[in-house]
Amino acid sequence: MKKKTIMAVLIGMTVIMTQQRIIVLAATTSGDRQSSTVSATVPDKHTITIDKDAHVTITYEDSKDEGEGDAFPIERFSTPTFTIETEDGWEIDKILLDGVDITSQLSNKKLTLPSVYQNQTLKISTKIKPVYTVVIPQDTNVHFNKLTENFGKISMEKVWLEDGKCIEVSMSSAGNLTNQKDSSKLIPYQILEEGKDTPFTSAKYTAQGEETSLLIDIKQDDWNKAASGSYSDTVTFTISYADSE
Template identity: 30%
Template sequence: MKKGLTGLLLVSLMATLTVPVQAAEQTTLIHANVGSSYTLTIPKETTIDVNALTTPLNGTIKVTGNILSTENVVVSAVTQPLHNDDQNADLPYTLKNGNQAFTSVNFNQNDLKSTKEVQLQIAINQEDWNQAPAGSYNGSIVFNAELQ
């Protein structure tokens, strides 16, 4: 009987000493960041006919990609003169967007989605054509795009 009572006492003591087990829930945070990116497309090589007062560039400026609604892609251009190496002469011209001299154009998030295009043109005054020495003239336009 002593053994039975000891066993019963031991079982009841163990029941009161049980430690509750619980699973601790924890969370791992994950993050992703899709950075702004864009592609600038510029016009191809363009040949200007003699005495042409305006010549559209062979293609348009367009920007495609994915930017934030608070950002703009600003496209600007630096023109290099039409130069005649044989005669060491320049033929002045103006890069234009419509009737205005081109300085820059902004593309926002909606413009990138709608594939906005800007057609630029070369404008040369008739007086400059009249004074241009004979020969071949070559120049360039350097386009720059900046995310702002």
């Protein structure tokens, strides 16, 4: 018995292979159409992620959702308002929205963002809020013929400063006591730091309890030349928050 081989031959057929599907088209047909669907979904909420240091408390006023940790779900195209508060002794240093500085938009602890259309990150940093009390010498009467009179102290109280900062106190005066009835009559004087021979002009302070004792110095010869009467001068202290270096 002879064996017969049966072969199937595809004639006039074209096979098109693509990455996603295989389409077999007959060569004898024309105008065949295939379709694909393109779709997209626009979310109805976006997430505002908060990146803040430990001295900040932030709440989102308009949401019914409390959010998880520091991530808040925000309705698309809404303009959310946040309340931003700091611990005592601290203040806001900078607020960045996706890297853009919006610190100036904070008002009375309230921050309203522009219309939200994507996920965003709000970064908040703080710095120490400087607090200090400087005590300066009170009005002082120099006794006649006294060469050295105690003028009191410049002293620091309740000092709370940023790193690298200090309180600078500078002092200025005419250096002459002026006769109240005749301004041409003067008694020269100096204000010295106790223990030093040079006039005091300024000093820097960084901690509570630091102080400088001051003395009023009048030479005997100037007392001897002074006309009778009452004399006075104004001493001005200028207090600045400055770099410690």
